[in-house]
Amino acid sequence: MSRTLHLNAFLMEAGHHEAAWRLPESDPYAATSVAHFQHLARVAERGKLDSLFLADSPVLWHGRIGRRPAATLEPTVLLTALAGVTNHIGLIATASTTYNEPYNLARRFGSLDHISGGRAGWNIVTTAGLDAARNFNLDDLPAHRQRYARAAEFVDVAIKLWDSWDDDAILADKESGAWGDDDRIHPAAHVGEFYRVAGALDVSRSPQGRPLLVQAGSSEDGKDFAARYAEAVFTAQQTLADAQAFYADLKARAAATGRDPGTIKILPGIVPAIGATEAEALALEEELDRLIRPEYAKRQLAETLRLSPDDLHLDRELPADLPDEDEIEGAKSRYTLIVTLARRERLTVRQLIGRLGGGRGHRTFAGTPEQVADAIEHWFNAGAADGFNIMPPVLPRGLEDFVDHVVPILQRRGLFRTEYTGRTLREHYGLARPAGQLVGAYR
Amino acid sequence: MSRTLHLNAFLMEAGHHEAAWRLPESDPYAATSVAHFQHLARVAERGKLDSLFLADSPVLWHGRIGRRPAATLEPTVLLTALAGVTNHIGLIATASTTYNEPYNLARRFGSLDHISGGRAGWNIVTTAGLDAARNFNLDDLPAHRQRYARAAEFVDVAIKLWDSWDDDAILADKESGAWGDDDRIHPAAHVGEFYRVAGALDVSRSPQGRPLLVQAGSSEDGKDFAARYAEAVFTAQQTLADAQAFYADLKARAAATGRDPGTIKILPGIVPAIGATEAEALALEEELDRLIRPEYAKRQLAETLRLSPDDLHLDRELPADLPDEDEIEGAKSRYTLIVTLARRERLTVRQLIGRLGGGRGHRTFAGTPEQVADAIEHWFNAGAADGFNIMPPVLPRGLEDFVDHVVPILQRRGLFRTEYTGRTLREHYGLARPAGQLVGAYR
Numbered sequence: 049m050s051r052t053l054h055l056n057a058f059l060m061e062a063g064h065h066e067a068a069w070r071l072p073e074s075d076p077y078a079a080t081s082v083a084h085f086q087h088l089a090r091v092a093e094r095g096k097l098d099s100l101f102l103a104d105s106p107v108l109w110h111g112r113i114g115r116r117p118a119a120t121l122e123p124t125v126l127l128t129a130l131a132g133v134t135n136h137i138g139l140i141a142t143a144s145t146t147y148n149e150p151y152n153l154a155r156r157f158g159s160l161d162h163i164s165g166g167r168a169g170w171n172i173v174t175t176a177g178l179d180a181a182r183n184f185n186l187d188d189l190p191a192h193r194q195r196y197a198r199a200a201e202f203v204d205v206a207i208k209l210w211d212s213w214d215d216d217a218i219l220a221d222k223e224s225g226a227w228g229d230d231d232r233i234h235p236a237a238h239v240g241e242f243y244r245v246a247g248a249l250d251v252s253r254s255p256q257g258r259p260l261l262v263q264a265g266s267s268e269d270g271k272d273f274a275a276r277y278a279e280a281v282f283t284a285q286q287t288l289a290d291a292q293a294f295y296a297d298l299k300a301r302a303a304a305t306g307r308d309p310g311t312i313k314i315l316p317g318i319v320p321a322i323g324a325t326e327a328e329a330l331a332l333e334e335e336l337d338r339l340i341r342p343e344y345a346k347r348q349l350a351e352t353l354r355l356s357p358d359d360l361h362l363d364r365e366l367p368a369d370l371p372d373e374d375e376i377e378g379a380k381s382r383y384t385l386i387v388t389l390a391r392r393e394r395l396t397v398r399q400l401i402g403r404l405g406g407g408r409g410h411r412t413f414a415g416t417p418e419q420v421a422d423a424i425e426h427w428f429n430a431g432a433a434d435g436f437n438i439m440p441p442v443l444p445r446g447l448e449d450f451v452d453h454v455v456p457i458l459q460r461r462g463l464f465r466t467e468y469t470g471r472t473l474r475e476h477y478g479l480a481r482p483a484g485q486l487v488g489a490y491r
Numbered sequence: 492m493s494r495t496l497h498l499n500a501f502l503m504e505a506g507h508h509e510a511a512w513r514l515p516e517s518d519p520y521a522a523t524s525v526a527h528f529q530h531l532a533r534v535a536e537r538g539k540l541d542s543l544f545l546a547d548s549p550v551l552w553h554g555r556i557g558r559r560p561a562a563t564l565e566p567t568v569l570l571t572a573l574a575g576v577t578n579h580i581g582l583i584a585t586a587s588t589t590y591n592e593p594y595n596l597a598r599r600f601g602s603l604d605h606i607s608g609g610r611a612g613w614n615i616v617t618t619a620g621l622d623a624a625r626n627f628n629l630d631d632l633p634a635h636r637q638r639y640a641r642a643a644e645f646v647d648v649a650i651k652l653w654d655s656w657d658d659d660a661i662l663a664d665k666e667s668g669a670w671g672d673d674d675r676i677h678p679a680a681h682v683g684e685f686y687r688v689a690g691a692l693d694v695s696r697s698p699q700g701r702p703l704l705v706q707a708g709s710s711e712d713g714k715d716f717a718a719r720y721a722e723a724v725f726t727a728q729q730t731l732a733d734a735q736a737f738y739a740d741l742k743a744r745a746a747a748t749g750r751d752p753g754t755i756k757i758l759p760g761i762v763p764a765i766g767a768t769e770a771e772a773l774a775l776e777e778e779l780d781r782l783i784r785p786e787y788a789k790r791q792l793a794e795t796l797r798l799s800p801d802d803l804h805l806d807r808e809l810p811a812d813l814p815d816e817d818e819i820e821g822a823k824s825r826y827t828l829i830v831t832l833a834r835r836e837r838l839t840v841r842q843l844i845g846r847l848g849g850g851r852g853h854r855t856f857a858g859t860p861e862q863v864a865d866a867i868e869h870w871f872n873a874g875a876a877d878g879f880n881i882m883p884p885v886l887p888r889g890l891e892d893f894v895d896h897v898v899p900i901l902q903r904r905g906l907f908r909t910e911y912t913g914r915t916l917r918e919h920y921g922l923a924r925p926a927g928q929l930v931g932a933y934r
Contacts (some may be wrong), residue, residue: 052663056803067668069663069665069670070665070668072665074665075668076661076663076665077661077663078508078692079695080695081604082605082606096521100645104890105693106594106595106598106693106842107690107693108655108676108690108691108692108693111675112661113670113671113672113673114670114671114673115668115670115671116670117670117671118670118671118693119600119656119661119693119694120602120694121602121605121606121694122595122598122599122601122602124568125568125571125599125602125603125606126568126571126602126606128568128569128571128572129571129574131572131605132572132575132576133575145592146593147592147593147595148592149590149627149628150567150628151549152549152590152591155549155565156565156567156568158565159563159564159565159568159569160568162523162564163564163568163572179689179690182687182688182689182690183594183679183688183689183690184592184594184687184688185592185687185688186687187687198843212551217521218520218558218562220512220520222513222514222515222517222519223510224759225510225513225558225784226557226562227512227519227556227557227558227559227561228557228560228561229556229557230556230557232554233551236626243628244628244629244630245623245625245626245627245628246625246626247550247551247622247626248550248551248804249551249552250548250561250562250563251523251562251563251564251565252522252523252562257728280535294727301868306530318603339668341668405495415931420894428494470660
């Protein structure tokens with residue numbers, strides 16, 4: 049097989065569908081159950097998936113607890129617990145550049161990379177939302193563009209820190225008593241607009257050199273950021289045409305920065321409701337949608353659209369008069385995706401809530417394992433994806449079904465690995481281990 | 492048995508003695524080896540110890556890599572890996588109030604408490620040293636007193652966050668679709684001198700309610716802080732008289748704040764070089780001291796004492812003219828401890844380096860298992876300690892020897908548990924689970 053798929057399992061409490069926890073089979077305490085996540089990690093590894101992934105935002109959304117499981121476990125901590133029960137699968141955690149310090153975050157990802165034997169990845173987010181800002185001494189959300197400028201400098205600093213130990217800095221010379229060579233340590237010595245970080249990291253260079261860098265924002269700022277830094281990109285795309293346009297655009301932007309476009313892997317999300325028959329899959333989807341509490345969901349939709357809940361009527365379309373994306377300082381690409389979806393398909397608010405409740409704007413798909421595999425292969429071969437971000441509506445069942453029934457079809461078609469051939473997350477994605485960037489300058 | 496000992500295992504790369512890594516048996520890469528720490532955690536649990544502990548400072552000390560293993564793994568991440576291979580032992584991580592945000596840290600400890608089933612503890616430090624400050628956008632170290640004022644407010648905020656979910660906030664009512672009750676969530680709503688944190692934590696209330704709060708600074712500010720917040724205190728005491736004075740002072744300070752002095756457990760450090768015979772124990776200590784590189788150690792000693800290395804001569808005592816503790820903005824209690832030790836015993840710089848290299852100011856002790864048990868019992872019964880912070884000079888051997896040879900003696904004497912009777916870290920230390928502080932106000 050020449051070009052092969054990359055598959056990531058996006059894990060989330062009892063499933064991605066907001067009402068999944070209400071199914072009889074579901075554990076409503078899954079969100080804080082390490083046993084639940086360890087089971088999912090083992091299943092994903094059984095399916096030879098490239099990686100698993102945890103989203104994150106340091107906030108408890110107001111009013112959300114009434115609607116769906118809202119508790120979380122901090123992702124770098126939870127991933128460490130998953131590292132202990134797996135041997136191959138990559139482990140990607142979301143963390144915010146707006147609400148962390150580069151030194152602290154570089155340490156945690158460096159430590160996770162050591163502990164997991166080179167399987168750490170960082171999904172870089174700038175964190176939208178005023179509620180998050182107000183947990184971190186701020187009265188206002190920093191402007192979108194400023195958040196991205198800060199994110200770029202944050203990643204620059206983190207890379208300096210990950211590269212601050214040469215691979216051969218540790219001598220371990222018991223005879224002479226020299227444990228390490230201070231000349232092979234390169235302090236970050238960073239003085240920038242947002243950060244001043246003087247020293248070297250206190251974590252030695254890890255198996256991957258640095259974690260895999262992942263990004264998921266699809267605004268203009270987000271795409272420019274991804275083109276420069278991201279090695280894998282998660283994206284929400286509803287139609288093949290949109291996905292192809294996004295794919296071509298991002299690869300071109302990466303090339304324009306001088307990068308080989310093959311070093312940036314693009315993975316649209318898919319929320320597959322899988323059934324032994326199409327009717328069974330559709331019935332699952334319908335049952336889940338029926339379990340959504342629309343009044344709660346309407347409130348959150350109104351918040352995202354910067355409206356009052358009274359402006360939305362469940363059985364009417366969205367109001368005609370909505371702000372443009374460039375007036376939005378929050379999650380720009382998510383805003384545009386929702387409005388475009390509603391307008392394109394002329395959805396009522398109730399229908400829109402069903403679509404968003406299923407996959408929060410990601411592509412939902414109900415079908416047999418064969419149909420899911422077809423959908424994946426089609427986009428993969430049509431220049432829309434290097435792989436997929438698998439977002440099962442119900443967990444663990446949806447991931448078990450995907451691994452046991454869809455993965456074997458993809459393997460038979462020669463589209464997906466049958467065994468892990470690499471050891472690190474970078475190797476799974478076919479990406480090189482970075483050389484320390486400072487080596488040339490200092491040695 | 493009425494009053495029983497508490498024992499904590501302080502884990503550190505190849506051992507607490509700075510030259511331990513040079514012994515033929517030692518792994519010079521132990522500092523970043525999760526397998527090393529997992530072995531130690533299993534040994535400590537085999538010995539029924541209350542807890543294990545990891546120190547931390549977010550800095551790579553300049554010039555230190557040449558002398559001893561200087562790489563680390565971030566403690567909250569490493570402890571999570573240790574949670575996975577143990578079932579009973581408490582897990583205490585150091586984290587800085589000066590260089591973290593309360594929301595982030597409260598999440599990580601809440602998550603660790605969930606993942607470990609109620610075994611998380613936080614050693615609260617303010618982090619001394621200009622080198623650390625310069626990794627976090629600062630040109631100067633914040634003043635000692637200001638660091639402690641900030642630490643107090645930080646802990647106040649963290650407690651509000653840990654208490655922001657009532658124990659019964661999660662309804663998990665599949666029938667009605669109400670996952671949680673928003674009325675049982677209490678936003679921190681904190682507006683203070685150093686922090687403004689509006690929301691509730693996004694981690695639900697954990698098994699212990701909050702992690703065990705631990706503290707280790709022994710300056711005046713540090714003792715006042717401990718009296719107010721700490722449930723366990725690690726301290727460096729060289730003589731019985733000093734330890735008794737510290738013990739009485741801290742219990743009195745705690746009582747003065749209205750606390751039951753029994754709810755603050757005091758654990759002096761001990762660095763036990765254990766041998767089958769006293770001669771064997773002394774030989775180990777001598778071998779380790781012989782392996783110290785004095786010129787490197789002298790440089791670090793000079794830094795701690797705010798001197799030039801040229802002011803120190805290996806075979807002379809410390810200079811007569813040294814600054815007072817109140818002129819020191821760094822680690823005040825450490826400074827005083829070193830100067831007092833050197834003056835009291837009229838040590839040369841070389842001898843002082845040997846003593847500090849063994850235990851960094853903690854009490855070193857070479858002897859048979861019986862002698863180590865005697866030393867522990869003596870202080871415990873003389874009003875100097877509620878237990879001990881065990882700091883083996885060589886790891887894993889020193890911890891194995893302690894668990895296999897000293898613990899059984901303490902058990903036979905009725906001083907130490909033979910089985911875990913509690914489930915959580917708080918239960919091991921005989922401390923109650925805190926009620927949510929906001930319950931009274933809101934319900």
